[in-house]
Amino acid sequence: MRFILLFISSLLLFGCAKNWYLGEWTVTDVTFPAISAISYEEASAWFGAKASYSTSHFSFRDKACQAPQFELESLTESEFYTTYRTTFRQLNIDGDAVTILQLSCSGDAVFPGSTLIQVSTDSAYTPWDGAFFKLERNVR
DSSP states (O other): OHHHHHHHHHHHHHHHHHTTTOEEEEEEEEEOSSOOSSOHHHHHTTTTOEEEEOSSEEEETTEEEESOEEEEEEEEHHHHHHHHSOOTGGGTOOSSEEEEEEEESTTOOOOTTSEEEEEETTEEEEEETTEEEEEEEOOO
């Protein structure tokens, strides 16, 4: 019996770590590591916006979809720099690689919140127009 409980606990723990992005998030800050198409004033209007990621629903600002598709990838710092034109240090990312979530909704193109860059289990960034919006997990 003890073995079964240990096994189930391990599966639950592993599942939570694998799906770090699921849950409710709030925009708390913005960083401009390079050139941006939006100003700080425009970006600050996002502060307090809620993002919701679940296996059956996604919503963020004026975008919502049912049955989102999730794809995770891991990028080294050089790959990350090539893609996002910023370094790990500028976004306070520790380690040799970072996990990126790409979300799609019924074939829609990229939209705010569709990319989530993991900083920790409770902190992430979503890039948009050269700005990196910091999201923090809502604790219940």
